[in-house]
Amino acid sequence: MNILIGLLPAIIWGLLPLAITRFVKGGPLVQITGIGIGTTIVAIITTIIVRPELPGTLGLILCFLSGLTWMIGTYGQMYSFKKIGVSRVFPLSSGVQIVGNALLGWLVLHEWVGAKQVLRGMLFVVLIIAGIILCNKEGKKANDLGADSADGDSAEEMPKLTKAEELKILLMIALTSLGYCAYSLFPKLSGAGAMSQTLPQGLGMLVGAVVISFVFGKENPFKMDKKNIRIASCVGLFYGIASLIFLVSIARNGMVNGFILSQLNMVIATLSGIFIIKEAQKIPLWRTALGVIAIFAGCILIQLI
DSSP states (O other): OHHHHHHHHHHHHHHHHHHHHHHOOSOHHHHHHHHHHHHHHHHHHHHHHHOOOOOOHHHHHHHHHHHHHHHHHHHHHHHHHHHHOHHHHHHHHHHHHHHHHHHHHHHTSOOOOSHHHHHHHHHHHHHHHHHHHHHHSOOTTGGGHHHHHTTGGGSBOOOOOOHHHHHHHHHHHHHHHHHHHHHHHHHHHHTOOHHHHHHHHHHHHHHHHHHHHHHTSOOOGGGSOHHHHHHHHHHHHHHHHHHHHHHHHHHHHOHHHHHHHHTHHHHHHHHHHHHTSOBOOSSOHHHHHHHHHHHHHHHHHHHTO
């Protein structure tokens, strides 16, 4: 039963990119605004029911910033899905998150102690980076792979990008994914309990979505397509629910096992991009599979240091 609880967040988070790309139209700004609304609704309901003791002023600020930086990472993902595909975005984003959290745990939280742990940790980081490269480095016959990896017209076509444009997209994913690392770090620095974080994080996510829409998209979020906002909000509700289940999983399975189980979302999202969305593949399937295995193996080994 505890394993099933641990797998539920991975399944939900892994299928969210599929739901976003299939059912939510209107671009990444509509998507993140709806997700911000949905997660905030879950946070408010949870706070009303559980009634946790809210953290102090510093804790509230850090948890709020945690939600805001999470939205930066989410915007990077949503923007990139239509550019290079879910099957390439998720391994890179997840890899950066795992590496970033591991290094922050070492350098800021001092979770790696002694030369042996540091050496092992760095070796596993190299393994994850190798997996990221495998998932994103094109083969010699990359131009021919789109027809081979999906059933003709059923493939989800990606826009044709130059090498420079594609490199910019990959760099943007890597940089915005650091927002997810900050999302994990700030609550630890605040010392707030898991349930106490929920409301300020949710508000931070919502404010982050509004700010990104105004500043980067130059679009008024209050004048967006209401229908697509409602659909995206439903996706946000599921994300918020998955986050709550993840907290239960950590309590029952422990932090290490709970985190490892949640990282199966990368495998689910990558496979759904290839076989369900049927994205035209520029990366050989065997290389994507090997890269995902390397990243997931690195995740497990880092958690077991």
